[in-house]
Amino acid sequence: MMTRRFFLNSGVAALTFLSLAGRMGFARAAAQAFEVTHTEEEWKKILNADQFAVLRKAATERPGSSPLLNEHRRGTFGCAGCQLDLFDSTTKFESGTGWPSFWKPLDNAVLSDKDTSYGMIRTAVNCRRCGGHLGHVFDDGPKPTGLRYCMNGTAMTFKPIAA
Numbered sequence: 001m002m003t004r005r006f007f008l009n010s011g012v013a014a015l016t017f018l019s020l021a022g023r024m025g026f027a028r029a030a031a032q033a034f035e036v037t038h039t040e041e042e043w044k045k046i047l048n049a050d051q052f053a054v055l056r057k058a059a060t061e062r063p064g065s066s067p068l069l070n071e072h073r074r075g076t077f078g079c080a081g082c083q084l085d086l087f088d089s090t091t092k093f094e095s096g097t098g099w100p101s102f103w104k105p106l107d108n109a110v111l112s113d114k115d116t117s118y119g120m121i122r123t124a125v126n127c128r129r130c131g132g133h134l135g136h137v138f139d140d141g142p143k144p145t146g147l148r149y150c151m152n153g154t155a156m157t158f159k160p161i162a163a
Helices: 004-031 040-046 049-057
Strands: 075-079 085-088 110-115 122-127 133-138 148-151 156-160
Touching: 040 049, 049 133, 085 148, 085 156, 110 133
Parallel strands: none
Antiparallel strands: 075 085, 075 156, 110 122, 122 133, 133 148
16 A cells, blocks of 8 residues: 555655665775775774765765865865875866865876765766765866866865965
């Protein structure tokens, strides 16, 4: 018999499955062979708690919480997990989303993966060298690419260019 409780329980089950399937997609990406690898315990020693949650568990930092959001000097944004250079500061723009945004990564810096967590279909962006979760890419960015790489600032470092 189709009752309201049946539909509610079915909806909860479907959302749970979608969330787990999305996380399993990240786990598949994290299980790939990368140049830089560590055990979970080693990552916990290398990264602070926020970095570990984002880079290794695909969490998202609170919008507006990263100091890199307001970083406007000339330089390079890199992976906090392995220090691979990811984005040149000339590709950073103000998206108004609360996360550092870029319209293009450096060549051979990032990988993308389908993310179906939370009942959404998005494209996750990971570091090419260590597989760390950086954020997501969307197709609502500025020219010339039309892309918005919406990155977690805690997943990145910044190296300014000396004047």
